[in-house]
Amino acid sequence: MRYPPGHRAETRARLVREGGALAKREGFARSGVDDLARVAGMTSGAFYRHFAGKDELLAAIVEAELATTRARFAAIETNEQLLFALDAYLSMTHVRNPEIGCVLPTLAAEVGRGSAETRGAFERALAEVTDVLAEKIGDRAVASAVLTQCVGAVMIARGLESEAARRAVLASARKSARALLLAGNLA
Amino acid sequence: MRYPPGHRAETRARLVREGGALAKREGFARSGVDDLARVAGMTSGAFYRHFAGKDELLAAIVEAELATTRARFAAIETNEQLLFALDAYLSMTHVRNPEIGCVLPTLAAEVGRGSAETRGAFERALAEVTDVLAEKIGDRAVASAVLTQCVGAVMIARGLESEAARRAVLASARKSARALLLAGNLA
DNA sequence: GTCTATACATTGATAGAC
DNA sequence: GTCTATCAATGTATAGAC
Numbered sequence: 001m002r003y004p005p006g007h008r009a010e011t012r013a014r015l016v017r018e019g020g021a022l023a024k025r026e027g028f029a030r031s032g033v034d035d036l037a038r039v040a041g042m043t044s045g046a047f048y049r050h051f052a053g054k055d056e057l058l059a060a061i062v063e064a065e066l067a068t069t070r071a072r073f074a075a076i077e078t079n080e081q082l083l084f085a086l087d088a089y090l091s092m093t094h095v096r097n098p099e100i101g102c103v104l105p106t107l108a109a110e111v112g113r114g115s116a117e118t119r120g121a122f123e124r125a126l127a128e129v130t131d132v133l134a135e136k137i138g139d140r141a142v143a144s145a146v147l148t149q150c151v152g153a154v155m156i157a158r159g160l161e162s163e164a165a166r167r168a169v170l171a172s173a174r175k176s177a178r179a180l181l182l183a184g185n186l187a
Numbered sequence: 188m189r190y191p192p193g194h195r196a197e198t199r200a201r202l203v204r205e206g207g208a209l210a211k212r213e214g215f216a217r218s219g220v221d222d223l224a225r226v227a228g229m230t231s232g233a234f235y236r237h238f239a240g241k242d243e244l245l246a247a248i249v250e251a252e253l254a255t256t257r258a259r260f261a262a263i264e265t266n267e268q269l270l271f272a273l274d275a276y277l278s279m280t281h282v283r284n285p286e287i288g289c290v291l292p293t294l295a296a297e298v299g300r301g302s303a304e305t306r307g308a309f310e311r312a313l314a315e316v317t318d319v320l321a322e323k324i325g326d327r328a329v330a331s332a333v334l335t336q337c338v339g340a341v342m343i344a345r346g347l348e349s350e351a352a353r354r355a356v357l358a359s360a361r362k363s364a365r366a367l368l369l370a371g372n373l374a
Numbered sequence: 375g376t377c378t379a380t381a382c383a384t385t386g387a388t389a390g391a392c
Numbered sequence: 393g394t395c396t397a398t399c400a401a402t403g404t405a406t407a408g409a410c
Contacts, residue, residue, distance in 0.1 A: 046377075
């Protein structure tokens with residue numbers, strides 16, 4: 001059977017995209033190769049034509065996800081938009097929907113247990129995200145701190161049971177992140 | 188065979204303690220019941236005399252670990268000690284040794300994917316930790332924000348490959364956490 | 375390029391001996 | 393209370409047909 005040109009790249013991209021969504025929701029360690037392949041519309045046999053193993057997929061997921069995050073930050077032009085993005089990150093909608101949210105609160109801990117190659121890919125991609133954010137904020141240290149603050153808050157909020165407790169954690173983080181931004185070069 | 192009184196409780200405690208250390212290092216999902224039992228010096232058969240399943244152990248680990256964290260914070264008496272604890276949390280030693288470190292950066296994401304019971308136990312235990320910290324800092328929102336800031340920074344740092352990048356993330360978080368403390372009621 | 379089929383290890387969990 | 397032995401199910405990964 002013949003396939004149109006670019007089909008291979010497209011299939012790989014689907015594995016990364018859909019597999020990434022599954023991993024963000026269920027956890028990477030808990031997602032089997034069969035599952036990761038199935039959500040992308042194929043079987044595990046086809047999976048291994050694209051990746052040598054699960055580890056390689058994790059690196060690809062992290063790279064693709066952080067590229068998306070970077071693009072989202074790059075689109076920010078005004079301080080108003082920056083504060084809006086902050087609120088969206090620290091929202092109940094984000095907490096409730098990990099599969100369409102940021103990769104950091106869900107998979108960063110698993111990257112830490114991954115291969116050196118995966119951590120290298122993570123480091124490069126995160127540096128770009130931080131750079132873009134630093135450009136908008138005016139201070140790289142503040143950008144990094146705001147990022148880790150938001151990531152920690154969303155992850156902790158997801159571990160909580162009651163809506164009230166989740167909202168409290170998000171509100172505290174929002175207040176603190178805003179204070180950090182004001183203390184930085186941001187007007 | 189007969190066992191001295193309290194043997195059962197002691198065995199269970201060992202399962203929670205040693206199993207917790209393993210889960211913090213390797214991840215809970217990646218740790219099998221056989222492994223969790225083995226590091227506590229027993230087999231999986233014995234494991235099920237103490238817990239109905241893996242989920243129950245996770246709840247017990249989270250409770251015990253956060254009780255330890257709470258006790259550590261409770262021992263803080265001066266502002267100097269508070270800043271010292273902050274530096275210790277945001278240290279390379281902590282980043283490099285998850286098995287003897289805080290449970291939050293390693294297992295919070297997995298708690299979020301756990302049962303409602305596990306999340307309930309997590310919420311109660313974390314509330315106590317936050318309360319104790321709020322008492323020392325003077326503001327509960329600041330206490331929560333500092334906590335999530337530190338947790339996020341340590342988790343992200345562990346995902347990075349180079350020592351330089353890790354140090355940069357920790358330094359940014361340290362600076363921001365100190366600023367938050369100064370802006371709060373802390374002298 | 376993707377499939378089916380399968381190898382082989384490990385998973386969570388149970389039963390029964392001691 | 394803990395052990396050994398074992399289960400069915402699922403894990404990662406490979407081989408070969410189409």
